[in-house]
Amino acid sequence: MEKSVLHKADTRGSADHGWLKSLQTFSFGGYYNEKRIHFGALRVLNDDTVDGGKGFGDHPHDNMEIISIPLEGELLHEDSMGNKAVIQAGEIQVMSAGTGIYHAEYNKNPYLPVKFLQIWVFPNQRDVSPRYDQIKLNTLSDQNSLQQILSPNKDDDGVWIYQDAWFHMGKFDQDNKALYKLKKEGNGIYFFVLKGDLKVNDQVLNTRDGYGIWDVEDALLEAESATEFLIMEVPMEVKL
Template sequence: MKKSVLHQAATRGSADHGWLKSFHTFSFAGYYNPERVHFGALRVLNDDTVDGGRGFGNHPHDNMEIVSIPLEGELQHKDSMGNVAVIKAGEIQVMSAGTGIYHAEYNKNPNEPVKFLQIWIFPNKRDVTPRYDQIKLDIDNKRNVLNQVLSPDKDDEGVWIHQDAWFHMGRFDEGKQATYNLKKEGNGIYFFVLKGALKVDGQDLETRDGYGIWDISEVSIEATSDAELLIMEVPMEVRL
């Protein structure tokens, strides 16, 4: 039987550090909710806004798949693997932290904020060799369809991670519909509305609402206004 969980935007944890404003769908840093620790392999979904010229200093990670999706502005990245890059809206970045990395992230623009999603996924392999990847997406030219932006397959569309997970993004005009079919039995799907309003499996969702569903094989989607959506399919059983 289908199971689901609704996380409305206003119920998320939050932190205001002046230069950083962050909303936490799941427990993170000073926000802890025992009913919102993770959704299957999806551990962190942070909605961050960083003031111009500010950012996160050098800090460590290990044994986590880390995905960054800029929504507005440009994010400067530097890590212990020697990567120096700028990621901007319309791109996606992934790091396999594995045996351990250090990295820093800063708003490249001194005058405008950068807004991005910081997503952590539990890996299916521990202590892998750290790696980095970044690609440009083509969602603007593919409206009203679900565009794959992440998978477990190096040769598939989008970036890849060490987990049986698939991410899709889509921009939909009001009234347009789609169906999402799960890639792997036992996985669940977490829907996160970036803009606008949608109806997902009969559930009305608005901007920054999150909705998780599992024990289901397909899900219907209808845009009730012009809308943008991120879909994260992840295993529901994880060995932590």
């Protein structure tokens, strides 16, 4: 029997550090909600805005798959592996923190804000060698289709991580429909609407709403208006 959890946009945690404004779907930092620790292997979904020229100084991570998806602006990345890169809207970045990594992220533009999603996924392997990757997404053929942007497979479309997870981006015109079929038994699907209105089965979601479903084989998607959204399929059982 299908199970679900709805996280409306205005129920998210929030943090305002002046230069950083963050809206948090799951418990993070100073925001704690015992009912919203994670959705299966999906641990963090932060909707961040960083002021011009500001950013996060060197800080450590380990044993976590960390994905950044810029929505507006440019994000400058530096890490202890010697990587230095700029990621921008239309790209996706991934780090397997593994045995440990330090990194810093800054808004490259001194005047305009950068907006991005910061996503953490529990890995299925611990203490791997840290790795970094970023790619440019194919934004020319993504209208009214589901574009895969992440998977567990090195040879598939998108970046890859140490987890049986698949991410897709959708950009639909009003009334466009699609059927999403789960890739692996035991996984669940978490939908996050970037803008517009999306109906998942019988549940209507609005801008920045999140909705997780599991114990299903597929989900019917219908755009109630022009909409953009992220689909995150992840295992529901994880060894923490």
